[in-house]
Amino acid sequence: MENWLLLLPLFIPLAGVPVTLAFRKNRNVQPALALAFMLTALAFTLALLRTLLTTRQPVTLQMGLWPAPFGITFAADLLGVFMVLMSQLVLAAGLLYATGSTEKVVQYPTFYPLFLALAGGLTGAFLTGDLFNLFVFAEIIVVSGAVLTAIADDRFGVEAAYKYFYISMLASAFFLLGVGSLYVAYGTLNFADLATRIAANPSAPLAMAGLAFLTATFLIKSAAFPFHFWQPDFHAAAPTPVSAMLSSLVVKQGVYGFFRMTTLLFPDVELLKTLLVVLGVMGVLYGGFGAAGTHNAKRMLAYSTLAQVGFILVGIGWGTPLSQAAALVFTFNHALVKAAMLMLAGAMASRAPIKSASFEVVVGVGKYHPVAGILFLLGGMALAGIPPLNGFISKLMVFWSGVDAAQYVPLLIIGLASILTVIYVIRSFIKIWFEPSAKVKPKAGDRLIAPALLIVLSLVLGIWAEPLVSLAQSVVAWIGDPALYIAAVLGGG
Amino acid sequence: MMNLIIAIAIGALFGAGIYQILRRNVIRAAIGLVLLANAVNLFLFTAGAYNGKAAAYTTALEQTSDPLPQALVLTAIVISMGGFAFVLSLLYAISTRYKTSDSDDVKGLKN
Numbered sequence: 001m002e003n004w005l006l007l008l009p010l011f012i013p014l015a016g017v018p019v020t021l022a023f024r025k026n027r028n029v030q031p032a033l034a035l036a037f038m039l040t041a042l043a044f045t046l047a048l049l050r051t052l053l054t055t056r057q058p059v060t061l062q063m064g065l066w067p068a069p070f071g072i073t074f075a076a077d078l079l080g081v082f083m084v085l086m087s088q089l090v091l092a093a094g095l096l097y098a099t100g101s102t103e104k105v106v107q108y109p110t111f112y113p114l115f116l117a118l119a120g121g122l123t124g125a126f127l128t129g130d131l132f133n134l135f136v137f138a139e140i141i142v143v144s145g146a147v148l149t150a151i152a153d154d155r156f157g158v159e160a161a162y163k164y165f166y167i168s169m170l171a172s173a174f175f176l177l178g179v180g181s182l183y184v185a186y187g188t189l190n191f192a193d194l195a196t197r198i199a200a201n202p203s204a205p206l207a208m209a210g211l212a213f214l215t216a217t218f219l220i221k222s223a224a225f226p227f228h229f230w231q232p233d234f235h236a237a238a239p240t241p242v243s244a245m246l247s248s249l250v251v252k253q254g255v256y257g258f259f260r261m262t263t264l265l266f267p268d269v270e271l272l273k274t275l276l277v278v279l280g281v282m283g284v285l286y287g288g289f290g291a292a293g294t295h296n297a298k299r300m301l302a303y304s305t306l307a308q309v310g311f312i313l314v315g316i317g318w319g320t321p322l323s324q325a326a327a328l329v330f331t332f333n334h335a336l337v338k339a340a341m342l343m344l345a346g347a348m349a350s351r352a353p354i355k356s357a358s359f360e361v362v363v364g365v366g367k368y369h370p371v372a373g374i375l376f377l378l379g380g381m382a383l384a385g386i387p388p389l390n391g392f393i394s395k396l397m398v399f400w401s402g403v404d405a406a407q408y409v410p411l412l413i414i415g416l417a418s419i420l421t422v423i424y425v426i427r428s429f430i431k432i433w434f435e436p437s438a439k440v441k442p443k444a445g446d447r448l449i450a451p452a453l454l455i456v457l458s459l460v461l462g463i464w465a466e467p468l469v470s471l472a473q474s475v476v477a478w479i480g481d482p483a484l485y486i487a488a489v490l491g492g493g
Numbered sequence: 494m495m496n497l498i499i500a501i502a503i504g505a506l507f508g509a510g511i512y513q514i515l516r517r518n519v520i521r522a523a524i525g526l527v528l529l530a531n532a533v534n535l536f537l538f539t540a541g542a543y544n545g546k547a548a549a550y551t552t553a554l555e556q557t558s559d560p561l562p563q564a565l566v567l568t569a570i571v572i573s574m575g576g577f578a579f580v581l582s583l584l585y586a587i588s589t590r591y592k593t594s595d596s597d598d599v600k601g602l603k604n
Contacts, residue, residue, distance in 0.1 A: 139572050156601040162583045173533045180537040233602040
């Protein structure tokens with residue numbers, strides 16, 4: 001089915017880039033304008049979701065009216081729109097946080113345009129139906145994320161941006177090698193066309209090379225173990241509104257890539273799924289211990305992302321409908337909670353005597369901010385998976401799907417490793433809110449409205465989880481039937 | 494014959510690029526990145542060159558090369574050029590801030 005509604009969630013943030021840049025001299029208008037663009041895009045995403053749920057058909061659009069395998073295709077199936085909804089919800093909260101931030105970086109004229117470019121890149125990556133186009137959107141995300149980090153108030157922002165950008169350039173090289181290999185093997189880059197040709201001839205020369213290169217690319221993009229080494233540096237040094245987006249959304253681009261690979265492109269390659277389970281379990285362990293051993297609140301949350309992405313990869317790797325639904329719910333909930341937690345950690349750091357999230361500096365800062373403490377505790381409970389927060393629902397679904405798939409060994413390891421979450425969350429909570437400190441004085445800092453909204457949403461989705469879970473189950477029903485996607489892209493036109 | 498020469502050239506570029514990337518000097522690492530990006534672009538370019546003799550608009554179909562990878566390479570070249578410019582600007586900021594070109598000394602973020 002063809003519908004121009006598909007382009008609006010993508011083009012509105014991208015159109016916002018030049019418009020907000022034109023208002024760079026007007027410091028009062030620019031933030032509100034950026035937020036307005038983001039909320040408009042979010043509204044159209046909701047409309048698109050509604051269209052998909054009523055027609056039960058993916059929405060496709062062929063650029064320039066070239067028919068499917070030849071032109072550039074945009075295709076919104078329920079998986080893509082689910083990810084876009086998650087991204088734009090959190091991005092809007094991030095912009096809201098930026099408007100109330102005391103950091104110097106939000107005063108720069110290019111901050112809001114770059115933020116909207118990040119939003120456009122994420123949306124495009126989830127909505128495109130073409131492998132090379134995905135590469136281009138991935139580059140938009142990388143460049144805007146790296147520039148936003150390089151201009152951070154943190155004096156080590158340049159170093160973090162350098163590490164991230166360098167490793168991302170290598171990931172782009174892998175991506176292009178994968179694109180080239182698959183093009184040699186099958187002569188097409190359209191997802192739907194590629195899927196039919198791979199199904200017809202799974203062992204074409206260079207097909208497995210393409211699979212391996214794409215796997216390496218998405219492992220770097222999702223910062224999964226053992227490709228995570230740049231991630232804690234990068235997420236800890238980025239400005240708070242940006243690091244909340246990087247840790248919650250940008251890593252999900254790799255997760256989305258694995259969803260597409262295991263359900264549409266290479267559904268029969270068991271080795272890939274096994275690899276995802278093994279690396280996911282390692283990530284859960286490594287991230288848990290890393291988070292428990294670090295001395296910086298933002299760095300701790302970055303390691304925690306490594307562990308939580310591990311849970312998601314395990315869910316994708318098990319590959320049953322139940323575990324895929326669990327991975328989707330986990331993806332959504334983690335995005336909300338991790339963004340809120342990083343914002344809270346950043347807000348506390350902005351109230352510390354010197355601006356840093358290091359435990360030596362933020363110790364005792366929470367004394368004058370009990371509301372932030374309650375929010376942080378609720379968010380920590382969600383990370384650890386304690387009811388009634390949404391994290392409980394996601395972990396319950398992962399464990400339940402593991403029992404269902406009879407995967408007891410990985411289940412036991414990730415079950416034990418998730419106890420580490422409780423340890424490091426409680427440790428950081430006690431450090432910031434209960435340990436007395438003589439140096440702390442009441443001080444104005446970043447506004448808390450954005451993390452508060454996200455935590456309230458987490459609480460609502462923990463108590464009333466049914467809409468999200470049933471949406472995830474419909475997504476799984478859609479991706480379990482690739483013929484629907486292929487017919488929508490190749491058949492219509 | 495031509496295929497062999499191109500294959501050896503791509504292999505040599507890959508080898509040189511990976512060797513430079515593994516060096517500790519950050520400027521050599523940046524040059525390695527460029528070599529690697531160009532090796533990848535050449536690889537992508539050869540993905541479409543079946544016989545590589547005639548231009549895409551001719552009617553001698555059995556001799557034409559596929560124009561799509563050429564378009565992809567153009568995009569990839571532009572992106573890698575922009576990326577390399579940004580890497581160099583980051584290197585400039587790092588060298589003024591850390592007073593070193595040894596990547597082992599750029600370690601301000603260790604906790």
